[in-house]
Amino acid sequence: MLLSVVQKEIRLVLKDPQALLVLFLLPVVFILIMSLALQDRMGGEHQEQPEVGLWIEDPAALEPELRKSFMALRGLRVIPVSQQDQLLRQLEDGDYLAAILLPKGFPATLSSPTSADTDKLQIRYAASLPMSLRRSVLGSVREALGAAQVRRLFTYDDISEAELQQRVDHLLGRTLVVTRTQGANEAAPPSSVQQSVPAWLIFSMYFVVLPIATTLLTERQQGTLQRLRTLPVSGAVLLAGKLIPYLVINLIQAALMILVGIYLVPLLTGEALQLGDNAWWLLPLILAVSLSAISFALLIATWARTSEQATTLGGVSNLILAAIGGIMVPTFVMPGLMQQIAALSPMNWALEGFFAILLRHGGGSQVAPEILKLLALSGILFSLALHFYRDLTDGKT
Amino acid sequence: MIRLQQIEYHYPQHPPLFSGLDLEIPQGSLFGLLGPNGAGKTTLISLMTGQRTPQGGEVRIDGLDYRTQRAAILNRLAHIPQDYAFYPQLSALENLQFFAGLYPEMKRQRAAQIARALETTGLTEQAGRPAKHFSGGLKRRLNLAIGLLNQPRLIILDEPTVGIDPQSRHFILASIRALNEGGCTIVYTSHYMEEIEQICSRVAIIDHGRILEQGPLDQILGKHPLLRIDLDPQTPEVQLQPLLESLAAQGLERSGHVISGHPGNIDALPVLLQRLRERDIRVSGLSYGKQTLEKRFFELTQTHLRD
Numbered sequence: 296m297l298l299s300v301v302q303k304e305i306r307l308v309l310k311d312p313q314a315l316l317v318l319f320l321l322p323v324v325f326i327l328i329m330s331l332a333l334q335d336r337m338g339g340e341h342q343e344q345p346e347v348g349l350w351i352e353d354p355a356a357l358e359p360e361l362r363k364s365f366m367a368l369r370g371l372r373v374i375p376v377s378q379q380d381q382l383l384r385q386l387e388d389g390d391y392l393a394a395i396l397l398p399k400g401f402p403a404t405l406s407s408p409t410s411a412d413t414d415k416l417q418i419r420y421a422a423s424l425p426m427s428l429r430r431s432v433l434g435s436v437r438e439a440l441g442a443a444q445v446r447r448l449f450t451y452d453d454i455s456e457a458e459l460q461q462r463v464d465h466l467l468g469r470t471l472v473v474t475r476t477q478g479a480n481e482a483a484p485p486s487s488v489q490q491s492v493p494a495w496l497i498f499s500m501y502f503v504v505l506p507i508a509t510t511l512l513t514e515r516q517q518g519t520l521q522r523l524r525t526l527p528v529s530g531a532v533l534l535a536g537k538l539i540p541y542l543v544i545n546l547i548q549a550a551l552m553i554l555v556g557i558y559l560v561p562l563l564t565g566e567a568l569q570l571g572d573n574a575w576w577l578l579p580l581i582l583a584v585s586l587s588a589i590s591f592a593l594l595i596a597t598w599a600r601t602s603e604q605a606t607t608l609g610g611v612s613n614l615i616l617a618a619i620g621g622i623m624v625p626t627f628v629m630p631g632l633m634q635q636i637a638a639l640s641p642m643n644w645a646l647e648g649f650f651a652i653l654l655r656h657g658g659g660s661q662v663a664p665e666i667l668k669l670l671a672l673s674g675i676l677f678s679l680a681l682h683f684y685r686d687l688t689d690g691k692t
Numbered sequence: 693m694i695r696l697q698q699i700e701y702h703y704p705q706h707p708p709l710f711s712g713l714d715l716e717i718p719q720g721s722l723f724g725l726l727g728p729n730g731a732g733k734t735t736l737i738s739l740m741t742g743q744r745t746p747q748g749g750e751v752r753i754d755g756l757d758y759r760t761q762r763a764a765i766l767n768r769l770a771h772i773p774q775d776y777a778f779y780p781q782l783s784a785l786e787n788l789q790f791f792a793g794l795y796p797e798m799k800r801q802r803a804a805q806i807a808r809a810l811e812t813t814g815l816t817e818q819a820g821r822p823a824k825h826f827s828g829g830l831k832r833r834l835n836l837a838i839g840l841l842n843q844p845r846l847i848i849l850d851e852p853t854v855g856i857d858p859q860s861r862h863f864i865l866a867s868i869r870a871l872n873e874g875g876c877t878i879v880y881t882s883h884y885m886e887e888i889e890q891i892c893s894r895v896a897i898i899d900h901g902r903i904l905e906q907g908p909l910d911q912i913l914g915k916h917p918l919l920r921i922d923l924d925p926q927t928p929e930v931q932l933q934p935l936l937e938s939l940a941a942q943g944l945e946r947s948g949h950v951i952s953g954h955p956g957n958i959d960a961l962p963v964l965l966q967r968l969r970e971r972d973i974r975v976s977g978l979s980y981g982k983q984t985l986e987k988r989f990f991e992l993t994q995t996h997l998r999d
Contacts, residue, residue: 296793296794296796298793299789299790299792299793299794300790300793300794302789302790302793303779303782303786303790306781306782306786307779307781307782310781310782311781517775517776517777517778517780518773518774518775518776518777519775519777519778519779521743521771521773521775521777522771522772522773522777522778522791522838523794524741524742524743525741525742525743525766525769525770525771526766526791526794526795527762527763527766527767527794527795527796528794
């Protein structure tokens with residue numbers, strides 16, 4: 296009996312190309328676009344550094360040590376360009392975030408506090424460069440200049456290079472500071488692929504609401520549900536029969552999206568998804584996410600009175616849950632209040648579960664709380680859906 | 693046999709629809725259920741098929757009670773709704789496989805039952821086609837085929853011939869008759885009176901939640917024989933006017949040049965004919981006998997429009 300319902304649901308989904316498109320193609324496209332688009336703006340081991348162009352008018356006049364410092368500006372990738380005009384053109388074309396210009400008279404300014412502006416180092420920013428990155432570029436340049444100036448203080452001391460570097464680091468304060476992140480975000484923020492793959496997977500899993508609601512509402516509108524009421528089958532069996540095939544579909548979605556993250560994203564110059572040591576915890580997590588998504592879909596499908604109502608309600612609520620849950624905008628860039636609101640979304644519970652495994656390589660103690668929350672929610676939603684469905688299918692007064 | 697006894701039913705925030713309704717549909721009968729829109733037919737069918745539970749009274753199918761033997765009743769019953777109650781994306785065969793799978797008792801004979809349902813409804817050749825590509829007639833036949841899967845002893849058909857061509861209608865009516873001849877009890881609702889007259893042996897006419905008349909069709913139509921006298925259409929109105937009072941006294945009425953009605957005493961007919969002759973009114977036609985179902989239906993339910 297249950298097998299017949301499952302078989303029927305699978306046949307209906309397979310004959311619905313639009314649903315398959317939404318469930319499988321849409322998340323793949325999102326994962327690829329967002330992983331590649333955000334790879335320079337998010338964390339990750341292979342994160343590419345922002346590029347700046349460097350023009351030195353008279354390379355021979357610049358001390359090799361200073362030239363080396365400029366080529367290794369902290370947090371930036373420095374590309375030497377031989378022509379000033381060419382560099383400025385490339386800056387305007389958006390090839391670089393900033394251009395660093397060292398005129399012929401620049402080396403002399405290092406020992407002269409009252410130099411002419413034309414001899415000073417110039418930084419030209421791209422017009423669209425945000426203020427935070429401007430400060431970052433300026434800070435890196437000042438740090439390189441500071442290191443060069445400090446190094447000059449010890450020019451005549453008879454000390455080894457290692458000792459000289461130690462003094463430079465000390466005077467620049469590098470050795471006086473220890474940095475550490477406190478609290479929930481103890482680990483590094485996710486890379487673009489670590490964010491995109493689970494985020495858009497969760498989002499697409501919740502979109503089972505569309506085929507589930509369409510099928511159930513069509514059954515109601517076409518009188519099929521009326522016929523089912525007169526057959527010796529209970530509402531619970533009919534509803535369970537809808538749950539199982541979509542559980543399988545969600546598992547296939549998960550496998551596909553993870554494979555996209557591991558194999559397809561790197562082919563397109565992105566960073567490959569690493570599953571970590573506790574990857575097997577992904578299975579119970581994905582099952583819990585799937586159960587919550589399907590139960591949510593069943594509740595909407597059984598509560599709504601028309602297909603339009605169900606698809607609108609399902610679509611909008613998914614978008615809202617995704618928007619507040621860190622799917623569309625990563626939670627680590629959200630202000631504190633929004634992070635608290637995000638924690639209310641089951642999509643955020645799911646996402647945190649994925650981060651615990653993929654990012655922090657956590658095991659049961661880190662993943663289980665998220666799984667339990669999702670399962671508890673699934674139980675509540677499924678019970679409510681069953682209540683509404685029984686009203687529709689079983690004999691009633 | 694279907695027996696509804698002292699049925700009480702009301703929808704929330706509505707006045708009672710059924711108050712002490714009794715209806716008995718004998719085993720093996722082909723029973724026509726008639727009523728205008730809003731009369732209570734659909735609710736009555738919902739009660740017979742276990743979709744609704746009455747607030748009072750009891751519904752028994754072959755002596756079984758829904759409250760305690762629901763599964764047993766549903767295993768022997770088929771409800772064929774007016775809507776195309778199947779999945780248009782699936783083929784006829786896939787639809788039948790799904791619905792057959794919902795009868796656990798049918799497990800071993802499932803394939804044979806599907807083949808039989810396809811054959812009975814003439815759908816064997818169309819089994820692999822998606823139902824959405826079917827004509828109205830084929831869809832009606834698939835609707836019927838699904839209802840035959842469990843070899844029901846009772847079939848309740850709700851307007852099974854709406855919107856189909858005469859050939860398909862003929863096929864469906866013949867199939868229903870054959871099923872009835874095979875021992876199946878059939879409850880048939882339709883707004884097509886001639887269909888009911890054609891196939892049903894018993895009828896019930898329902899309106900405003902009350903059974904207005906029920907019994908064998910022959911008895912119902914013969915109980916109130918209809919007299920019809922066609923007058924010469926050339927007869928001037930002034931000659932006809934004086935007849936009105938005497939016609940009313942005999943339970944007759946005149947409409948144009950036709951006198952019709954149910955005379956209280958047919959023996960008075962010669963007297964009436966004599967009066968017509970005396971007034972030099974010629975009679976061009978005369979009939980007396982069973983009335984039509986449609987005529988009886990309108991007599992009981994009136995002709996005003998319903999929602």
